[in-house]
Amino acid sequence: xxxxxxxxxxxxxxxxxxxxxxxxxxxxxxxxxxxxxxxxxxxxxxxxxxxxxxxxxxxxxxxxxxxxxxxxxxxxxxxxxxxxxxxxxxxxxxxxxxxxxxxxxxxxxxxxxxxxxxxxxxxxxxxxxxxxxxxxxxxxxxxxxxxxxxxx
Numbered sequence: 352x353x354x355x356x357x358x359x360x361x362x363x364x365x366x367x368x369x370x371x372x373x374x375x376x377x378x379x380x381x382x383x384x385x386x387x388x389x390x391x392x393x394x395x396x397x398x399x400x401x402x403x404x405x406x407x408x409x410x411x412x413x414x415x416x417x418x419x420x421x422x423x424x425x426x427x428x429x430x431x432x433x434x435x436x437x438x439x440x441x442x443x444x445x446x447x448x449x450x451x452x453x454x455x456x457x458x459x460x461x462x463x464x465x466x467x468x469x470x471x472x473x474x475x476x477x478x479x480x481x482x483x484x485x486x487x488x489x490x491x492x493x494x495x496x497x498x499x500x501x502x503x
Contacts, residue, residue: 353434353436353437353438357434357438357476358434358438360474360478361434361438361439361440361472361474361478362432362434362440363478364383364440364472364474364478364479364480365432365440365442365472365474366429366432367379367383368380368383368472368480369427369429369442369444371383372415372427373426373427375419375425377412377415377416377419380412380415381403381404381411381412383478383479383480384403384404384411384479384480384481384483385403385475385477385479385480385481386404387402387481388402388403388404388411388479388480388481388482388483389401389402389403389481389482389483390402390403390411390482390483390484390485391482391483391484391485392414392485393484393485393486394486394487394488394489395414399414401413403480403483411483417454417455418448418454420452420454421450421451421452421453421454421459422448422449422450422451422454423448423449423451424448424449425446425447425448426446426447426448427444427445427446427447428444428445428446428447429442429443429444430443430444430445431443438473438474439471439472439473439474440470440471440472440474441469441470441471442469442470442471442472443467443468443469444467444468444470445465445466445467445468446465446466446468446487447463447464447465447466448463448464449461449462449463450462450463450464450496457493457496457498458498460496460497460498462495462496462497463495464492464495464496465495466487466488466491466492466495467487467488468485468486468487469485469486469487470483470484470485471483471484471485
């Protein structure tokens with residue numbers, strides 16, 4: 352059974368993580384993660400699986416950094432944070448920005464996007480994020496930034 356204190360602490364961790372991300376302070380964001388923390392961005396397939404913060408391989412920090420470089424005004428607007436019965440933080444957030452550089456082979460058309468994401472943060476009893484799982488509508492994102500993956 353999860354306690355009221357655990358609920359409060361886990362909501363705080365999720366809030367602080369997304370605030371740091373909004374402020375492009377990735378060092379602070381990853382400081383809320385366990386040293387062996389993992390992530391999976393489902394719409395990115397195999398390219399969206401890795402460690403939250405590591406010296407090599409696919410990392411959440413690396414993907415976030417690439418997004419900020421391509422979308423310098425990248426921001427997020429957290430709509431809700433709910434703690435489920437297992438203590439996971441379920442975060443509904445809109446992430447958006449104006450594309451200024453290529454990312455993932457997608458050339459910039461200077462368009463703005465704002466896409467709803469669902470994050471599930473597994474937070475341990477030390478109040479560290481052990482795992483990030485995220486979903487969003489990739490097709491909606493593509494349409495908003497003017498990219499058609501089916502175009503030849």
